[in-house]
Amino acid sequence: MKILVPVKRVIDYNVKVRVKSDGSGVDLANVKMSMNPFDEIAVEEAIRLKEAGTASEIVAVSIGVKQAQETLRTALAMGADRAILVVAADDPAQDIEPLAVAQILSKIVEAEEPGLVLCGKQAIDNDMNATGQMLSALLGWSQATFASEVKIDGESAQVTREVDGGLQTISVKLPAIVSVDLRLNEPRYASLPNIMKAKKKPLDERTPADYGVDVSPRLEVVRTAEPPERKAGMMVGSVDDLVEKLKDLGVV
Amino acid sequence: MRGAKIVERTKVTGFEKKGRRITGVSWTNETGESGRIACDMVVNCAGMWGHEVGRQMGVNVPLHACEHFYIVTDTVPGLTQLPVLRVPEECAYYKEDAGKILLGAFEPVAKPWGMNGIPDSFEFDQLPEDFDHFEPILERAVNRMPLLAETGIHTFFNGPESFTPDDAYHLGLAPGMDNVWVAAGFNSIGIQSAGGAGSALAAWMDTGEKPFDLGDVDIARMQPFQGNRHYLFERSRETLGLLYADHFPYRQKATARGIRRSPLHEQLLREGAVMGELSGWERANWFADPGQPAEYEYSWTRQNWFDNAAREHRAIRENVGLYDMSSFGKIRVEGPDAEAFLNHVSASDLSVPVGKIVYSQFLNASGGIEADVTVTRLSETAYLVVTPAATRLADQEWLRRHMGAFRVALFDATAAEAVICVMGPRSRDLLRRVSPSDFSNATNPFGTCREIEIGMALARAHRVTYVGELGWEIYVSAEMAAHVFEVLREAGREMEARLCGLHMMDSCRIEKGFRHFGHDISSEDHILEAGLGFAIKKTGTDYIGRDAVARRREEGLRHRLVQFMLTDPEPLLYHAEPILRDGGSWAISPRAPMATISVLPWAWATSPARASRRRRCSTAPTRSKWPGGASARKPRSSPSMIRNPKGSKPDPSPSLRERFAR
Numbered sequence: 001m002k003i004l005v006p007v008k009r010v011i012d013y014n015v016k017v018r019v020k021s022d023g024s025g026v027d028l029a030n031v032k033m034s035m036n037p038f039d040e041i042a043v044e045e046a047i048r049l050k051e052a053g054t055a056s057e058i059v060a061v062s063i064g065v066k067q068a069q070e071t072l073r074t075a076l077a078m079g080a081d082r083a084i085l086v087v088a089a090d091d092p093a094q095d096i097e098p099l100a101v102a103q104i105l106s107k108i109v110e111a112e113e114p115g116l117v118l119c120g121k122q123a124i125d126n127d128m129n130a131t132g133q134m135l136s137a138l139l140g141w142s143q144a145t146f147a148s149e150v151k152i153d154g155e156s157a158q159v160t161r162e163v164d165g166g167l168q169t170i171s172v173k174l175p176a177i178v179s180v181d182l183r184l185n186e187p188r189y190a191s192l193p194n195i196m197k198a199k200k201k202p203l204d205e206r207t208p209a210d211y212g213v214d215v216s217p218r219l220e221v222v223r224t225a226e227p228p229e230r231k232a233g234m235m236v237g238s239v240d241d242l243v244e245k246l247k248d249l250g251v252v
Numbered sequence: 253m254r255g256a257k258i259v260e261r262t263k264v265t266g267f268e269k270k271g272r273r274i275t276g277v278s279w280t281n282e283t284g285e286s287g288r289i290a291c292d293m294v295v296n297c298a299g300m301w302g303h304e305v306g307r308q309m310g311v312n313v314p315l316h317a318c319e320h321f322y323i324v325t326d327t328v329p330g331l332t333q334l335p336v337l338r339v340p341e342e343c344a345y346y347k348e349d350a351g352k353i354l355l356g357a358f359e360p361v362a363k364p365w366g367m368n369g370i371p372d373s374f375e376f377d378q379l380p381e382d383f384d385h386f387e388p389i390l391e392r393a394v395n396r397m398p399l400l401a402e403t404g405i406h407t408f409f410n411g412p413e414s415f416t417p418d419d420a421y422h423l424g425l426a427p428g429m430d431n432v433w434v435a436a437g438f439n440s441i442g443i444q445s446a447g448g449a450g451s452a453l454a455a456w457m458d459t460g461e462k463p464f465d466l467g468d469v470d471i472a473r474m475q476p477f478q479g480n481r482h483y484l485f486e487r488s489r490e491t492l493g494l495l496y497a498d499h500f501p502y503r504q505k506a507t508a509r510g511i512r513r514s515p516l517h518e519q520l521l522r523e524g525a526v527m528g529e530l531s532g533w534e535r536a537n538w539f540a541d542p543g544q545p546a547e548y549e550y551s552w553t554r555q556n557w558f559d560n561a562a563r564e565h566r567a568i569r570e571n572v573g574l575y576d577m578s579s580f581g582k583i584r585v586e587g588p589d590a591e592a593f594l595n596h597v598s599a600s601d602l603s604v605p606v607g608k609i610v611y612s613q614f615l616n617a618s619g620g621i622e623a624d625v626t627v628t629r630l631s632e633t634a635y636l637v638v639t640p641a642a643t644r645l646a647d648q649e650w651l652r653r654h655m656g657a658f659r660v661a662l663f664d665a666t667a668a669e670a671v672i673c674v675m676g677p678r679s680r681d682l683l684r685r686v687s688p689s690d691f692s693n694a695t696n697p698f699g700t701c702r703e704i705e706i707g708m709a710l711a712r713a714h715r716v717t718y719v720g721e722l723g724w725e726i727y728v729s730a731e732m733a734a735h736v737f738e739v740l741r742e743a744g745r746e747m748e749a750r751l752c753g754l755h756m757m758d759s760c761r762i763e764k765g766f767r768h769f770g771h772d773i774s775s776e777d778h779i780l781e782a783g784l785g786f787a788i789k790k791t792g793t794d795y796i797g798r799d800a801v802a803r804r805r806e807e808g809l810r811h812r813l814v815q816f817m818l819t820d821p822e823p824l825l826y827h828a829e830p831i832l833r834d835g836g837s838w839a840i841s842p843r844a845p846m847a848t849i850s851v852l853p854w855a856w857a858t859s860p861a862r863a864s865r866r867r868r869c870s871t872a873p874t875r876s877k878w879p880g881g882a883s884a885r886k887p888r889s890s891p892s893m894i895r896n897p898k899g900s901k902p903d904p905s906p907s908l909r910e911r912f913a914r
Contacts, residue, residue: 018371
C-alpha cells in the first residue's frame, strides 16, 4: 500500500512570531521555518506502517514556495521514499488556502493512487483544520480526523479519535484520509547520514497549472494583531481581601 | 547604597551628553513607562547590539554579528558526562549536554548577519538553519564521532553572536568619552571570559587604573575606521573561523585588507614586499627575492621568510637598509602650555631645545608604563609624539584625558607624513649622496632632528633608531614621499642598500635590547623594573607616576626585565614559555615578539616566591643561520647606541642584556 503524506512549511514552533507593524501579516523574513509538527506526526506514522510491512511506499507532498523543498527533505530524511513539490507561490507570505491545497492534492491522489492519505490535523500557522476534510469531500473518500491511534486491518482502518468526551474508535473503509493528532506518536529525529542521503532521493517539482488548479486567495485578511499583553496581577493578603477585590471589580 | 538593581525588558532610548561625559540615560519599557537614569558612568555591554548602541553614545565599538551553528542530538542512551572535545582542524567542538551530544562549528567562512541592524525584539531567538553551509563540518563529525550516524538530530540551532576585527573582546574606557565603558564583542567566548572580564572592568572603573595589562582587549586599540560596517562585515567572515584556526606565528588576516596604505605602498609591492597588517595599515614585513613567491608559507618551524629577514638584518648591521615606517602614530601637541603639559604627562624632561628628540614613557599613578614614545620638540610651542601604529589612539586619549587646564591642542598627524628609515653603518653615506645637508655627529647628533633637502624635496631627518645606530628616520610630507623614496632607492643601488621589512626590525630591536610596548612592557610594568629608569627626568616638575617611581627607588625592585641568550639556536620561542632554573619554575617566559633573527629572548625575572605572579614576559627566539656561517652571536660591526634622552654619546653597553649582566 502506498501512503501519501502532505507536509506544510510553517514558522518554527520555537520562534517568537512578530506581527508586521502595518498589521498585514507576520514577519517571515529570515525566520526559522520547519515542518508543521502535526505533519511530522503523520510522516512518522507512515514510516511506522512501512516498517511494519503494512505500507510499501511513502510519498511526501508539499504545496507552497520553492523553499518548501527543505521541508520535503526533512520528510525524506525521516524515511519518506520520494517527494512532490508543487511551487504555488513566490512570496512566503502568500498562504495557499485549504481548498486550493485540497484540490491539488486530489489530483495528485488520482495520479498516485495511494491507499491512505495521512495528514496533520491542522497547520500551526493559521490553524485552519480544513484541508483533510476538504480532500475527503473532493475525493469522496472516507475520513477519520484527530487520530490518536491507527490500525490498518485489511480493507479498512481502525482509527481512535480524540473527541471532547474521550476516545472514539471508528472503522473507515480504505482508501481513506486520516488526519492525525498530537498523541498519535512521537516523531523520530533524522540522523545526519539520513539527512545527507535525503538530498539524493527523488523530488518531483510541479506547479498548480499542471493540475489545473487556481490558487489565488478567496479569503481576505483584514487585520493581523498580536495577542494583547498580559497585564500585571496584584497580590492580596487574604481570602477576604480577594473577595473584596472581586466585588469591587464587579466580578462577583 | 550598595548592591545593584537590574531592570529587565527595558529599552534605552537616548543618552544625554555633556562634553565628554554621558550624564543620563533615558528608557522606556513594554508597559509604556519611561524615565531617565542619571549616571556617573555608563557601561555598554549590549552584546551584538553594542556597535549600534555605541553609535548612539558617540563611541566606536567595532563588532559584527555572525550566524553560529550547532546541533543537539536526541537523547543518547547511556551517555554520561564527557570532557569537551575540540577538533580545531575540523572546526568543531563537541560536548555532552544533558544526555545528548551538542556539536558546534567555527567554520572558516562565516555568515555575517544583521547588516541592516539587529531588530530590538531579537532576543533568545534563532535564525533559519542552513544545512548546506554546515554540511562539510557535519560530514567530518560523523566520522569523528560515529554515534552521530546512529542518533537522530533533535535541534539544528543557528543563533548569532558578535565578532570583533581581531577576535579579542572589547573592554575598558571608550576613546572619545571619559565615562563610557565597554564590555562587548566576546567572539563566542563570553561565558568563559565573563568572570575575569567583569572583575577587571569593575576594578578599572573603581580605581581608574587597569588592574593588570589589558592591552589585548582594551577598546582603545580599535582604530576609528574599524567601526566601518562594510569592513566589519568582511572581516567577521574570517574572525569567527579564526577561533579554531591554527594561529601560526605571523599569520595575517586574509579579509578586509589594503585599507590603510603608505604613500610607498605600490613601490614596495613592485620590489617584492610581503605585507602584513596592523591596525589596518599594510606594512612590508619582508621582501621576497626576484623569482621567490611574495607570500607567507606559515608553519611552526622556520617560515619561508627567515633567510630573507636574516639578509635584511645583516644589511642593517653591516651596510645600509631602507624601510617604511609611515604607519607610526604621529600626534601633534601644540599650544602655549605644550612644554608644561608634556612635562606633566611624561616621565622625561621635555624642557629641551627645539630639534631635540626624547625617548619617553607616560606613566600611570603606579609607575606602570601607559605609553612608550619618542617626543620631538618642533618649536617653542609644538611637539611631535611618535608612537607605534597600534597605540596612536590610546596614547592620544591618554594625553586628552590628562589635559586639564593646560592650553594645548592635540591632533593626529599620522597621515601627514611618511617615514622612511635609512639605517645601518653606511646610512650617512647614502644620505650624503642625495642631500647636501649636514649629517655629521657635530651638527646632527643622536637624538636630534633637522630639516634637510633631499632629492628635490624638503624633509626632516630624525637621528633616532629602533634597530641600533647609525641611522635616520626621514619624515617627509606624504605627497613627496614617493619622490624621496625613489631618490634614496636609486642612490642606494650602487651601495647595495637593501629594502627591509618589519621582521628585520623586530629582530634587530631585540638584539639591541629595545623594548616593544604591548609585548615586553605594558601598563602593568613599573618603569624602573622595566629597566627604563634612564629615561626618567632627574629634576623638574611633578609628573604622573612620580611618587610611584620614588617609592620603588626606595623599596627596591621586585622584578627585572632581562634577556637570555639561547645556547641552542634551534628552538623557536613564541609566547609565554616558562624558564626553569634548577628544575623549578623560576622566571617567566617571554610574552612578545615571536620569531626573530636574534638569539636574545626577553624574560621577566623575579624571585621564586613571586614567580606565580609573573606569568609573562617578552620573548624572542631563535637565531639565524647567517649566510656564510656567521652566528648571530658574532659581535656586531655597527656602532651601538641606545635610545637615550641624553643620547649624544653612545651607550657604553651594547645592550641591556649586558647591562643587567653586570
